Amino acid sequence: MNNREIAGLLRAVSAAYEIKGENVFRIRAYDSAADSVDQASREVKDLWEEGKLTEIPGIGPNIAGHLEELFKTGKVKHFQEVFKEFPPAMFELLDVPGIGPKSAFKLTKALGINRAEGATQNLLQAAKTGKIRMLEGFGEESELQIIKGLEEFSRREDRMLLTAATQLAEEFVSYMKKEKACLRVETLGSLRRRAPTVGDLDLAVATRKPEQVIKAFTSYPGVKKILAAGDNTARVIHTSGRQVDVKTQTPQGFGALLQHFTGSKAHNIHLREIAIEKELSLSEHGIKKGEKLTEFTSEEKFYQAIGMKWIPPELREDSGEIEAAQKDTLPKLVELKDIKGDLHLHTNYSWISSHDAGVNSMKEMIEKSVKLGYEYVAIGDHNPSTNSYSPDRIVAEIKERTRLLEDIKYSYENKNTTRAIKVLNTLEVDILNNGKLAVPDEGLSLLDFVIVSIHSSMRMGKDQMTQRILSGFSHPKAKILGHPTGRLLNKREGFEADWDTIFRFAKEKCKFIEINSWPSRLDLPDTLVRRALQFGVQLVIDTDSHASEHMELMRYGVDVARRGWCVKSDIINTLSYAKIIDRLLK
Numbered sequence: 019m020n021n022r023e024i025a026g027l028l029r030a031v032s033a034a035y036e037i038k039g040e041n042v043f044r045i046r047a048y049d050s051a052a053d054s055v056d057q058a059s060r061e062v063k064d065l066w067e068e069g070k071l072t073e074i075p076g077i078g079p080n081i082a083g084h085l086e087e088l089f090k091t092g093k094v095k096h097f098q099e100v101f102k103e104f105p106p107a108m109f110e111l112l113d114v115p116g117i118g119p120k121s122a123f124k125l126t127k128a129l130g131i132n133r134a135e136g137a138t139q140n141l142l143q144a145a146k147t148g149k150i151r152m153l154e155g156f157g158e159e160s161e162l163q164i165i166k167g168l169e170e171f172s173r174r175e176d177r178m179l180l181t182a183a184t185q186l187a188e189e190f191v192s193y194m195k196k197e198k199a200c201l202r203v204e205t206l207g208s209l210r211r212r213a214p215t216v217g218d219l220d221l222a223v224a225t226r227k228p229e230q231v232i233k234a235f236t237s238y239p240g241v242k243k244i245l246a247a248g249d250n251t252a253r254v255i256h257t258s259g260r261q262v263d264v265k266t267q268t269p270q271g272f273g274a275l276l277q278h279f280t281g282s283k284a285h286n287i288h289l290r291e292i293a294i295e296k297e298l299s300l301s302e303h304g305i306k307k308g309e310k311l312t313e314f315t316s317e318e319k320f321y322q323a324i325g326m327k328w329i330p331p332e333l334r335e336d337s338g339e340i341e342a343a344q345k346d347t348l349p350k351l352v353e354l355k356d357i358k359g360d361l362h363l364h365t366n367y368s369w370i371s372s373h374d375a376g377v378n379s380m381k382e383m384i385e386k387s388v389k390l391g392y393e394y395v396a397i398g399d400h401n402p403s404t405n406s407y408s409p410d411r412i413v414a415e416i417k418e419r420t421r422l423l424e425d426i427k428y429s430y431e432n433k434n435t436t437r438a439i440k441v442l443n444t445l446e447v448d449i450l451n452n453g454k455l456a457v458p459d460e461g462l463s464l465l466d467f468v469i470v471s472i473h474s475s476m477r478m479g480k481d482q483m484t485q486r487i488l489s490g491f492s493h494p495k496a497k498i499l500g501h502p503t504g505r506l507l508n509k510r511e512g513f514e515a516d517w518d519t520i521f522r523f524a525k526e527k528c529k530f531i532e533i534n535s536w537p538s539r540l541d542l543p544d545t546l547v548r549r550a551l552q553f554g555v556q557l558v559i560d561t562d563s564h565a566s567e568h569m570e571l572m573r574y575g576v577d578v579a580r581r582g583w584c585v586k587s588d589i590i591n592t593l594s595y596a597k598i599i600d601r602l603l604k
Contacts, residue, residue, distance in 0.1 A: 019088065020258045021055050021182075024062055027088075027097070028052035028081070030109045033119035049078035050377070050564070056182070056537070061088055062255065075377045075565035088117075098428040107137035113137065115510045116167035116477070125164075128153050142168045147489045165478065170511065178260065179507055180574055181537040183209050183216035185280055186260060190221060193238055194264075199230035201269055206279040210331045212577035214507055214540045218261040220279060235264045271304055273314035277321070278302035284336035285329075293324055294341070300324070332378075332580040337548075339534040351580040354573050356592040359394035360533065362385065362446065362469055362500060362560030363569070367399050367419055375399065380426050386566035387439055388430070394440035394595045398469065401447045401456045409458045416445070416461040439516055440595045442466045442602070446500055451475050453489025455496070462495040467602045469532070469560075471500035472513065480514040487515060488523055497602050498558055499524070501534040503543045509538065521553035528604055530590055531555055535575030536562040547582025558590050 019027070032048035054076040065071055066089050071082040084094045101109075104123065111122040126132065129149060131140045139349040142165065144150055147315035150161040178186070187205045194203045204210065206220035225231045232252045236244050245254040250266045267275040278286065279302060290300050304313040307321055315318040318328040330351055333339040342348045362563055363383050364376035376383075380397050387395035399419075402412045420443055427441035446469045448456040455462065455470065462468060470490045478486065491499055499520075503512025524531055531550055534541045539562070542550065550557060559575035561568055579589060584593045590601055 021062055025052040025055040029275050031097055033112055033330050036119045037123050051081050056094045105132040106134040107131045110134045110137040114167045114171045117162050138168055177217050178216035179537045180214050187219055197234040199225050199227040201225055204276055211334055212282045212332050220277055221264045223266045224269045225266050228266040231266050254325050271313040273316040273320045275302045277317045282335050285334040288336050288340050327478045349583055349585045352584045352586045352589050356577045356586045359392045359591050360397040360561055360585045361558055363560050364399050364564045382566050384430055386569050387436050394533050396442040396444045398444040398446050404456050411460055413461040416464050420464045444468055448473050449490030453486045455493055456491055467497040468495045469498040469500040474505050476504050476513040483513055484516040498530045500532045502531055503541050505541050506538050521550050521555050524555045525553050530558045533557050533559045533578050534562050535571045540578050542602055544578050544581035556590050
């Protein structure tokens with residue numbers, strides 16, 4: 019089984035436990051393990067063979083034991099026992115937006131949908147014939163939402179998250195660079211443009227010996243099946259189930275090939291229109307004037323030949339970048355090296371949270387920040403559950419957590435040590451349905467600042483959701499709006515809100531909007547990032563880490579910022595500690 023299949027299996031166990039009413043921590047353990055498997059940089063089976071399963075965050079001895087049984091026998095007896103009382107169709111519905119485990123179970127049981135094959139189509143048919151609205155606990159509105167979710171699910175392509183595509187590409191690139199005939203190896207397409215999701219993987223290789231490159235590529239140990247192998251191109255299926263293509267070109271013509279297959283389609287069409295006006299013809303081989311073909315070793319020279327500056331791949335979406343390149347007004351985009359701190363981290367601090375807790379301790383998260391060379395870090399957790407704690411108890415819990423963090427941070431803020439780093443005390447606080455924050459003012463006053471987020475009731479109307487956000491965001495301690503749209507890539511569309519109104523509010527009140535680097539979020543989306551900049555809003559790139567190794571995901575948030583045309587000054591956590599603390603505590 020590949021990582022996607024293993025993560026799906028673990029989420030199925032979590033869903034079954036939720037329906038059975040198992041301990042909430044047991045449910046979260048399987049969800050956390052599934053997330054870690056999804057984000058693993060290597061195949062989990064390979065890590066098992068090396069005896070490194072428990073090095074994956076969230077995979078403890080119990081789950082590791084089940085995975086070992088899976089890899090040895092192809093099944094897990096305990097999982098089979100858990101699943102046997104549920105219809106197989108139920109598990110097919112778990113990826114449909116708006117259908118949770120309990121709803122999936124109720125629907126399949128009530129409608130007699132048992133087989134996994136065709137489960138979504140059968141449910142859609144039932145919904146369109148009015149059968150769902152007749153079921154207890156559903157109704158007409160629920161039926162319409164289910165139809166919307168099923169139609170969205172049917173349109174969804176089987177696309178990789180950017181992180182998964184990057185990891186697979188880096189695996190191939192690292193291997194190909196060992197082949198002496200490979201003079202240069204680059205990714206192509208939506209991956210090179212750093213789009214949030216990626217289809218098949220395409221690589222470009224500069225070489226004078228294409229036959230050696232093709233042989234090396236098709237001989238890679240991770241290749242499951244060779245679909246095609248020609249003189250200059252090859253196509254394979256990786257053990258992950260993903261298709262990977264390679265295209266070769268001589269060093270003299272590599273720049274043209276790289277530009278052509280990076281795209282986007284709209285960007286390239288616009289370039290061709292400009293070229294035609296100059297009586298030029300563009301292709302992956304170079305630029306033709308009449309019958310004369312000019313080759314290009316680099317993209318820079320290719321773009322220069324049609325009268326413009328080189329355009330960073332992230333901007334190539336035909337959204338004004340070509341005009342800016344012609345005028346030499348392209349922005350100097352923010353870079354990963356510009357980031358000076360991470361302001362959204364979760365630890366394993368043990369109170370009963372309404373959301374999943376982190377894996378590592380406060381100290382371990384700070385230590386990782388030091389290793390990353392950060393100047394400052396904000397240590398946060400989700401707020402204590404309002405269902406589990408009274409307001410007075412929430413305040414008492416925050417006081418105790420603050421005392422613990424103060425004791426830890428003291429040793430890190432001593433400037434006489436090479437491990438010096440400034441530590442801020444924060445929480446990620448829910449904006450409740452009524453717009454109030456889930457922590458009393460007395461508790462909020464103990465924190466340096468808070469990140470406010472939406473985690474529930476995401477199907478509110480646009481106006482209601484906008485007012486809910488503005489109400490929670492207006493609290494003096496609320497400085498950052500976390501994962502603003504609530505989207506989960508390949509799973510859930512973001513909720514509707516009046517973003518222009520929210521951006522105006524953020525600008526006027528000196529509030530900041532987050533670009534969340536978590537792979538399934540990458541939220542704020544790049545289109546809204548650019549819109550926010552038009553209102554003069556400043557943004558913050560955070561990782562939303564739930565384990566110390568997740569802090570390395572910052573690069574993906576930077577990708578989003580670059581696609582949104584952000585320069586260094588647009589991102590507040592490129593500022594020094596002295597400057598950012600002035601913004602956060604103002």
